[in-house]
Amino acid sequence: MSTPVGPVRTLASSLASDLFSRGNLRLLAGVAVVGVLGLIGGFDAAESEVPRVPLAEAQGQTFVTEPAEVVVHGLSTRTDGLTDEVTEVMELTVTNTGPRPLDSFGLSQILAWTGDGDSTFATTKRADGNPLGAxxxxxxVDLVIDAPAGENLILSSVTWRASTLDGSYRHFDPVPVVEVTR
Structure with a gap:
């Protein structure tokens, strides 16, 4: 006796059932939704909720961040004594209002520029030209920061907490408080 043979699947029906499975159709629908959102501008950057203050209004004003108070004095130019290079700098007075010293890494979390990759860590000095220290x-303390052309200064509050990598305590998690625009 022979055994009954089920329906024979053709190559086309086999490919169709594999390609148009429920999972693949869901994935295709998700890609279509993302594509439509991209076409109608759904991925445009949202407006910032951080207050923007023009530099002219910010001069002399005290901005309270955690753990510092920052007074913005404005832009000026400095000449490097060794290379005679002229640099535009932002002049500030920063008072540490926290219970512990604020190192240059913590200050670089509080003071930032809007551009990508322009850290204030290496460019912040005391107004007399000495290194920042703590x-x-x-x-x-009167400070100067090299000011990249066309970028705005963002002042942020930070949190003193343990690092998840090594357990050391530092200032992390900057939350913007104000953006000083040029």
């Missing part, structure tokens, strides 16, 4: 609590 800011002690309650002591106002």
């Amino acid at each position: 800011l002690n609590p309650g002591v106002p």
Whole structure:
């Protein structure tokens, strides 16, 4: 006796059932939705909720971040004594209002530029040209930061917490408080 043979699947029906499975159709629908959103501008950047203050209004004003108070004095130019290179700088007075010294890494989390990759870590100096070092609590310090052309200064609050990588305590998680526009 022979065994009954089921329906014979053709190559076309086999490919169609494999290609148009429920999972593949869901994936295709998701890609279509993302594509339509992209075409109608659904991926445009949202407006920032951070208050924007023009530099002319910000001069002399005290901005409270956590753990510092920042007074913006404005833009000026500085000449490097060794290379005679002229650089535009932002002049600030920063007072550490926290209970512990604020190192240059923590300050670079508080002071940032809007451009990608322009960190204030290496370009922040004391107004007299000396290296930054640490800011002690309650002591106002005059600072200058190299100001990249056309970028705005963002002042942020930071949190003192343990690093998830090595357990050391530092200032992390900058949350923008104000953007000083040019």
